[in-house]
Amino acid sequence: MWQRSANLADIEALELNKAPSLRKRFILAGSGIIAVIALIAINLVFNYSQRLADLSYDRLLLSALWQMDENILVEEGRLSIDIPWSAFSTLAQANEDRIFYRVESSSEGYITGNKRLMSSPPAQAELGKPHFYNQNFSGEPIRIVWLERAVTKANIQGTVTILLAQTRLSRDAMASSITTRAVQVILLIAIVAVLLIILGSHLVLNPLHRIEELLEERQPGDLTPIKLDTPKETYQLKVALNHFMARLHKNLEQLENYTAESAHQLRTPLASLKALAENARDQTTPERQQEALEQIVQQSETLSETVTILLNQAVVSHRLQTQRLVPLDLVELIKQSCMAQAVSALRQGIHLSFESTETEVFILGEAFSLQQMLNNLVDNAVRYSAIKAVTDDKAKMVEIHIRQDGRSVILSVIDYGDGIADDKKNRVFERFYRANYEISGTGVGLAMVKEITDRHRAHIKISDTQPSGATISVDFPLFINNETEL
Template structure:
């Protein structure tokens, strides 16, 4: 049983899908990193702006720091409705002017800062983004740096990051689907030469062993070269087989013919009764051997021709008539009634004339040798969409229980009567090769045994 591997198409599509999936995962990860950075930068600027406005609103009055929180400082932060905002204003000595005293305790509020600093931390059990901005106070009564600390929860940042990532994900998925669809079409188109090569081989006649002449991609050239090399070797083998069959037929038939001729030259008049009886047996065995050898060679010829000869339309009536003349000997008993009835029309079937003629000859010969007593009738007629050959005789026929096995090679219903068991085998193989059947009828309306060969008519003719 041939082991089946996944198709090249499925392999390529699966591998491209894996590459696209990996690329999509990388792109989505990069999009998430970019979205997070973009969200942090946007909200960090809002935090920095709020801290700057608060610093600018600070004033020193009578040696003390006054804070007038501008509403605009928190309006922009308030756009993130789900986020909480915490703030704290710290004097140079670290005392809290206003706001949450525990905010930013880990920050060094005594060190001067020219630029604001940001960091993500935890405050009151929530993750917050914190900014520390500073401003120098020139008043000698309050010398030093004033610090503003503002913290905001990160829900809006995370929401913005998720939204940007989702949009990027949709875009990546869409592009991946389009890329996969384009890849499927490209792979299918790229593999078309394989389908064309397969179609060329399937449509080629079984007897055509000439090299393939088809344009294929460079990658398929070694494959086509191997096929052509194999067909050249097969053609050489078939030619050797043809020569062997021809030489065998000549080399075997020639000595058998010579032996038969030598035996026929023996003067039976000078022999005793026992010697004449022995000579008769020798002649019988010689004729049997010649006939058996001929059938073996014809059987090999039939098998070979169906493997090497192209079928063509032939007229079954014409083939049957030629087979009838070849099978019925001139020396047949004059008391035997032999007849041939042709069809009223041409019955064209697809076949090989020589093989079909040999099959009919074997059917008629088998009837003459083992069935016919005083009558042999051969008829060709049409039955529906089939051409039908009927060979009838008035002999005992073949028992219905033996019908299934007499079409096998070297199987005969007349054991010990000079039967080789190849006649019906040849006829059955020819019928099967041509899409027909070989069957038997135990008793016809005229109480005769019949062998039936049916072959399908060419469709145009059947209409």
């Protein structure tokens, strides 16, 4: 025993190791999302800081350009420029950046500046409007502002073009300082967020641990509801656990009752057997003894039947709990079952008839328990029919019908016995309830039937047969191929 529980603990530990951790998943998913958000943010910051730096330094460049533009002049009939010192003092705010420029006109060509700086206008060049673009020049990336405008001086036609450029050191330095700071902030936030998730996961899962501890600490037989103040989120879990325990409690109670009843059921025939046996022993004449022995045999048969039914019920319960439902042909199943019972019914003077509207009809079911269900229903019907005083031939019939109605398959077992009174119709499914004590039986048959139909999600209904008798119909859901199983 100790050995087994040790093994169990080992297996539990192994399973625990293999089991995915909710907390780990939560933290991983949270961290993943934060990482993605952080990456997106960093990417945005990169672009933004680059744009911001360009925006700031483009203003300097443009201001210098306009200062140059203002100082275009005509000198001895030729266009020239007198670059103001202030233009370059503006540009000198970008401390370390080299400056390139070139001034030319459509009439004279090169006027001043760097001859190697090519004045290829940007594609969407527009007169009088400055354009910014990037280029590589003299081994460094540079930012160029380009302006071409019409000359408004007297006697000179055409346009003048000014290119002013600076290297990107200050821009890059500014962009990277913005980026660095922003990335620091983003990383800080991300780290704090991850820490909060770790802390939060602990807090969130804490009530679960508390419920777990509480259950672990319980005495084995303690099925009372959990009394624990839990947050809303775990309240439903607590309620579900309590419901489950209540059901378990009820089941246990039923099982106790059942065991007691079963014992009782067995004790009565055993006592009667004993009485019969004593009676047989005390008889003096062989005829009397013979008669008594005959009674013993009958009683033994009844007892054996009861035991069989109880055993069958146990088997059915077990199978219903453990076997999966599979598609099977109800027509074929019922047909075979009827054939098996036809002989024993005939022995009691009852004819079985089977009718089906379909040649085959599939439901999801468990074959053994369905057979047991039919056996019970037919057996009941036969018994109830057999005791009825013979009035006509029809009373000696039990009809079994199968028909398909839309998405359901209806199995009906019809007898022409005395029927069941309305007030008893609902109670016949109760365990050990017997509608008629004149008829031999255990009182467990219909309860088992109910259990079986419930498991098959079928509805069972008792109605009256005209002119007399009972009709029990079971309404199974039709199995349609390719449909997801129950």
